[in-house]
Amino acid sequence: MQEKNNQNMLLELDRVSHFFDQRLVFKDITLSLGKGQVLLLAGPNGAGKTTLVNIMTGLIRPVHGTVQAGVPSGKTAYLGHHTFIYPGLSALENLRFWAGMYSLDRSEKEFLDLLALVGLKGFAYENARTFSRGMSQRLSLARVLMLEPELIFLDEPATGMDAQSRRMLREEIGKARQRGASMVWVSHSLEEDLDLADFVLYLENKKQAYLGPAKDFRDHCRENQL
Numbered sequence: 001m002q003e004k005n006n007q008n009m010l011l012e013l014d015r016v017s018h019f020f021d022q023r024l025v026f027k028d029i030t031l032s033l034g035k036g037q038v039l040l041l042a043g044p045n046g047a048g049k050t051t052l053v054n055i056m057t058g059l060i061r062p063v064h065g066t067v068q069a070g071v072p073s074g075k076t077a078y079l080g081h082h083t084f085i086y087p088g089l090s091a092l093e094n095l096r097f098w099a100g101m102y103s104l105d106r107s108e109k110e111f112l113d114l115l116a117l118v119g120l121k122g123f124a125y126e127n128a129r130t131f132s133r134g135m136s137q138r139l140s141l142a143r144v145l146m147l148e149p150e151l152i153f154l155d156e157p158a159t160g161m162d163a164q165s166r167r168m169l170r171e172e173i174g175k176a177r178q179r180g181a182s183m184v185w186v187s188h189s190l191e192e193d194l195d196l197a198d199f200v201l202y203l204e205n206k207k208q209a210y211l212g213p214a215k216d217f218r219d220h221c222r223e224n225q226l
């Protein structure tokens with residue numbers, strides 16, 4: 001995907017293997033992600049996608065191998081199973097809180113514009129405790145967009161989202177990619193999402209069954225009956 005030690009390299013995994021209680025999840029994952037590249041991470045349930053994202057973000061230390069990130073932690077963002085939403089705060093207060101955490105100077109109008117972008121304008125002052133799964137996911141997306149990260153981890157970000165929200169999500173992913181952000185994106189909707197990706201890593205049978213250009217993945221699936 002990129003030459004090793006390239007200064008545009010944002011994430012590099014070298015022979016990463018992981019076990020839970022002696023049970024192998026996957027072995028020997030080696031990849032580099034460059035600036036502005038989108039890696040789609042796919043595979044059947046239980047293949048190890050979330051585990052690999054957790055290793056990439058540093059939440060889990062791999063049993064073997066190394067992970068190097070070329071961006072400071074303040075320039076990475078995660079949208080996935082944990083929404084990081086404070087249920088006792090309104091949508092706007094959540095954004096204000098996160099902005100404070102990252103020392104970002106944002107006006108009330110900017111918060112409201114962000115909430116409008118993710119379709120939550122009418123809920124800015126509502127307590128986040130009352131939000132559905134899809135609404136919480138949209139608020140979490142607003143947090144990610146506010147950070148303008150260089151490296152974004154998306155673990156099934158469309159979970160709980162309706163068709164309109166999924167379209168908005170894909171549009172925002174496209175915009176982030178255009179401004180040069182890199183992404184690792186776990187998806188179960190390959191047909192929909194493949195066109196926004198540069199590379200695909202397909203995990204199956206405890207190894208990388210495919211790692212290569214997204215444009216060649218469909219042919220690979222046909223040839224290998226995936």
Ligand SMILES: Nc1ncnc2c1ncn2[C@@H]1O[C@H](COP(=O)(O)OP(=O)(O)OP(=O)(O)O)[C@@H](O)[C@H]1O
Nearest residue numbers: 020021025043044045046047048049050051052203
């Ligand atoms: N904390 C844990 N302790 C023990 N086993 C775990 C733990 N987390 C995950 N596993 C196991 O590791 C394997 C990979 O799980 P993981 O959640 O990474 O898969 P996934 O590809 O993300 O699955 P899905 O598509 O269902 O979300 C599974 O067999 C799972 O049961």
